[in-house]
Amino acid sequence: MLLTTFLLGALALLPAARATPAPSDYQTPAGANPWTYVENFDTFATGQPLHGQGGWTGWNVSGETNYKIQTYLGSKVAEVAITTHSTITRDLPAPLTRGAFKVVMGKSTSADGRTDVGIMLKDSNGSGRVYARLGGDGHISIYDHTIGTYRPILRDYTAGTLYEVNIEFDQVLQPNKYRARAKAKGASAEGPWSPWTLVNNGVYERLTTLVFDTDWNGGALDVKGYFDFVGPADVSLEPSPGSPEGLRYPLTQIARTDFPTLPKVNASVTREIGTNSRSHVRICPGVGIAARSSNRFPNDNRYPAESR
Numbered sequence: 255m256l257l258t259t260f261l262l263g264a265l266a267l268l269p270a271a272r273a274t275p276a277p278s279d280y281q282t283p284a285g286a287n288p289w290t291y292v293e294n295f296d297t298f299a300t301g302q303p304l305h306g307q308g309g310w311t312g313w314n315v316s317g318e319t320n321y322k323i324q325t326y327l328g329s330k331v332a333e334v335a336i337t338t339h340s341t342i343t344r345d346l347p348a349p350l351t352r353g354a355f356k357v358v359m360g361k362s363t364s365a366d367g368r369t370d371v372g373i374m375l376k377d378s379n380g381s382g383r384v385y386a387r388l389g390g391d392g393h394i395s396i397y398d399h400t401i402g403t404y405r406p407i408l409r410d411y412t413a414g415t416l417y418e419v420n421i422e423f424d425q426v427l428q429p430n431k432y433r434a435r436a437k438a439k440g441a442s443a444e445g446p447w448s449p450w451t452l453v454n455n456g457v458y459e460r461l462t463t464l465v466f467d468t469d470w471n472g473g474a475l476d477v478k479g480y481f482d483f484v485g486p487a488d489v490s491l492e493p494s495p496g497s498p499e500g501l502r503y504p505l506t507q508i509a510r511t512d513f514p515t516l517p518k519v520n521a522s523v524t525r526e527i528g529t530n531s532r533s534h535v536r537i538c539p540g541v542g543i544a545a546r547s548s549n550r551f552p553n554d555n556r557y558p559a560e561s562r
């Protein structure tokens with residue numbers, strides 16, 4: 255309560271000052287910025303290769319021919335026959351240094367030990383950074399450069415089910431890191447966010463390319479992967495907003511050290527709250543902001559006398 259009172263008072267006195275949100279508070283400002291990329295494949299030609307439609311370009315023979323537009327579980331998707339390592343890519347409308355996207359992925363097998371279906375963002379020098387996959391190990395995972403392998407974000411996914419994988423990255427607040435969560439498509443509850451995780455190779459630059467990626471580790475398997483997005487209201491690849499103004503964060507989690515250096519002025523505000531209490535906020539010369547809430551009942555010790 256004291257911290258909340260302190261922060262409320264401080265922000266009321268300094269409306270122009272912007273505190274940097276603590277990294278753990280970051281939330282993508284959904285809807286606060288125009289979407290520049292929406293892709294649900296619903297206008298694409300069914301049965302035709304994805305290669306050549308909507309700016310998508312396959313890599314190697316299978317990338318050009320194995321990705322086809324099909325209807326699956328009620329929506330047009332990019333379906334890929336996983337027969338070898340193949341990718342298909344699309345340039346983003348603009349390089350990204352901060353943003354979020356939510357993609358739908360599925361696979362016809364789960365713990366087959368041999369095939370992966372993944373989504374990746376490549377940066378401007380062609381290196382894959384952000385990467386999430388439905389792995390042959392049966393888990394939905396992201397690549398964690400710190401541990402040098404994959405970190406599960408949803409264990410034991412089910413074959414033939416579509417999953418929404420939500421990824422956020424922010425080079426300003428979380429340099430060279432990203433985080434992700436996953437849930438079954440249409441599930442009401444979101445999965446828990448992963449920790450902020452170091453991107454592949456540890457060096458992050460502007461993200462320019464979206465990649466659907468599959469891998470195959472041998473064996474006679476007839477495995478298919480599926481890619482889609484959720485819908486215009488949710489589908490997003492978001493350019494850098496350019497400033498943290500659109501971010502939302504809980505007031506009570508702003509660290510006191512995030513406040514700017516205060517001017518050497520002396521000012522105070524006292525506000526009556528109801529008939530029994532009042533709050534008092536003061537800027538102290540060269541010291542900081544002090545806040546005090548007091549209660550007119552002398553035996554009520556709910557509030558300390560003062561805090562700085």
Ligand SMILES: [Ca+2]
Pocket residue numbers: 294295296329330331482483
């Ligand atoms: Ca679709």
